[in-house]
Amino acid sequence: MRILFKTSYNDDIRLFPDRWTLAIYAGLLVLSLTLPLLLDEFYIGEVTNVLIWAIAGLGLMLLTGQTGQVSLGHAAFLAIGCYTNTILIEAGLPFILAFPLAGMITGVVGAIIAIPALRLHGIYLAIATIALSILADDIIVLLDPWTGGVSGKFPDAITLFGLEIERWTMPVRFYYLVLAVTVICTLFYRNLLRSPLGRAFAAVRDSEVSASAMGVHIARTKGTAFGLSCMITGWAGALMGYYAGAFNNETFSLVISITLLMMIVIGGLGSIHGAFFGAVVVAFLPQVLSILKGAVLGGGVAIPGLETGVFGMILILFILFEPMGIYGRWLKVRTWFELFPFARKDMFRRQKSYLKTERLR
């Protein structure tokens, strides 16, 4: 049984609550650095995919899990990041400049888009972002001279510090690049949560009225959340473009937006772990399903819509039985061990069991 005893506010917002946790994460980092020695190149590619999804998940988590703004349009921002990065590199910028810029430009665009969206509440915001995601497809086609329209684009190999990095021929190098971005984004997210801004995000999520009463500028906070979220998402988009090796107007569709949102719900809203857990599910579900299908029906049988159907069923079960996602389940198990033998049923039960209308604000 572990005893948490905090004596000051600074204790409460330390990056790692205690040495034990620090040791665990250090071990995790060492494991991810030595992973290429343990796995062959195909699996390194798969793990890279998981990490890219996790970065995208972190981006959306900042907005949905942290600030409570549901966005079903983040594929549009993935697309903006991906295209911006490629166009900048084609314009002759080195990767080390183009990549951060791509994320920042996406963030600025996101913040600009957020200005009208700030007037929208809950469900209306979700609707507006859906429209955004649908429009992105057509806008990419309309901007043919820059984006290559329907025929799409093929990103070149990355040159970083004189090293050439390419997804297909050098998966290990690409893996280290993605890992570096992942660590930077995760640390950024974690530190943001410790800052006043991060707490303002959480306040807006939990109650806008209370937050504004405490002096949080709601519109500005939401706009900032949108901007930062889109920045991280833009980086994920750029990496996705490299990972896919080719992309066009249909790569970042509404389905990707929906998948992203479902991913962070399955992982667990409002937690960094959630983004990673969700990414593991999204990246490995197709493989698991194809293996199972092969075992049950023999190979070569195509069932269209199977993946999304199964994904939907998993999600329904999660929302019904474990609204906090995989991370929530993990938290319960861990708490049970930590508090042993004092754990009780219903410790994590929701307090509020009824809703008031949103129509009368």
Add this chain to the structure above:
Amino acid sequence: MDVLQLLVSGLANGCVYGLIALGFVLIYKATEAVNFAQGDFMMLGAFVTLGLTNAEYLHMPFWLAAPLAIMIMAVLGYLLDYLVLRHLFGQSQTAVVILTIALGFVIRFVAGVIWGHEPQTLESPLAIGDIHFGGVVLGMADVAVIVVTVLMTLFLYQFFQRTKLGLAMQAASQNQMAAYYMGIPVKRVQGLIWGLSGATAAVAGILFASKGAIDPNAGLLGIKAFAAAVIGGFGSLPGALAGGLIVGVIEPFASRYFAAGYSQIAPYALLLIVLVLRPHGLFSQIRIKKV
């Protein structure tokens, strides 16, 4: 003449959008939830009717199969609420949104497994020839769509305004706790409204399948209907129909007078404009709390 023809065909399409939008608004009015699977409900209703009527399936007479399909969909809607949504009682809207999106995926998958992925046409007596008004051609199915939609809207509007049950539904949506205290069986009322919206979706599906072919992805039409519901203002039944008509009429005109790339984005562009200018739609019911 040309303009008139575009207008008429647009209105007929708009009525289908309006019918699906009615389902959205019904659910929203009564439960404050948004059912993203309404389009897939419509698709399922169409396929159930098709499975009962068409020669290669059960081959029932249409006038027997249609009410039966509407009944089946109503029961399905009620069961969905009873088995799934009731457990989400009191959770945020977001949970219901994500759940219904997932449900749409599942429904699409199930329909694909049962009826295949090829587009099919409903053998309905509605698709019998055309009516000519001095140059404007209007299919019989289109006329049926327009008439049924107007009747449905009127019926539902009166239902919410005049009957005790309709008022109870509105009360239950505004404050679940207070409605409980006033003796409204909130859970049962919400189950009924899901049943009603299932029936509405079935009607929309039957009409849609009589107008043209249907396949498991037809539910994606729901997104356009969604735009229609929002343009009309969530929570207003006549508004939903009006929004549907606006979206339906804009489409043929946009494809006629705009360049190819711009025509598809017209409904969504309009949706965004409406959302920015009037965040709660054109006929909104949202009032700011004064106290």
